[in-house]
Amino acid sequence: MxxxxxxxxxxxxxxxxxxxxxxxxxxxxxxKPALNHRVLNxxxxxxxxxxxxxxxxxxLTIDVPNVHxxxxxxxxxxxxERKAAEKREMPVSNEHFRELVKQGTExxxxxDGNFNIQMRHALDEANQSDKSLKSGHKHVDDVxxxxxxxxxxxxxxxxxxxxxxxxxxxxxxDTKPAGRWNLDKKAWEK
Numbered sequence: 001m002x003x004x005x006x007x008x009x010x011x012x013x014x015x016x017x018x019x020x021x022x023x024x025x026x027x028x029x030x031x032k033p034a035l036n037h038r039v040l041n042x043x044x045x046x047x048x049x050x051x052x053x054x055x056x057x058x059x060l061t062i063d064v065p066n067v068h069x070x071x072x073x074x075x076x077x078x079x080x081e082r083k084a085a086e087k088r089e090m091p092v093s094n095e096h097f098r099e100l101v102k103q104g105t106e107x108x109x110x111x112d113g114n115f116n117i118q119m120r121h122a123l124d125e126a127n128q129s130d131k132s133l134k135s136g137h138k139h140v141d142d143v144x145x146x147x148x149x150x151x152x153x154x155x156x157x158x159x160x161x162x163x164x165x166x167x168x169x170x171x172x173x174d175t176k177p178a179g180r181w182n183l184d185k186k187a188w189e190k
Contacts, residue, residue: 030161057146062097062139063129103118163183167180
């Protein structure tokens, strides 16, 4: 069968079949909602679009004990201050996570294919939670679903392909993402 191979148990020498297709599927799955388009009425107001439903904010959770966030050094800090900030652990809670998601979506989370710092931290916390629970990308997808539901009626849509979150700006293109954020590298990709 595809995705299975035999592994031997060194202690007993027995051979057992191990199914890796599930874990492979977790990394290859994708969240690809329909793209949002902003359409204007004749009077210049925004026409309501067909919105994909998203989870309620109070339903978003993470695996708090296994998520660790560190302070970010500020521009102009000395070397010692930057190193101290990198070591300083920030508080993590479900309430804080929800506030990050809310702020990331409310305050123009997307600007020219970029996320604000709140959305970056929310995605990072969700990704750490998914890794600790081995849940594929459930928490990341929930963040994206919540964001897309709130971005309905705009030109922006967030999609995930593997470990990369793409930002589509349909004002410019329906096929090429405006930006890509790699969840593992915590960096923008072109």
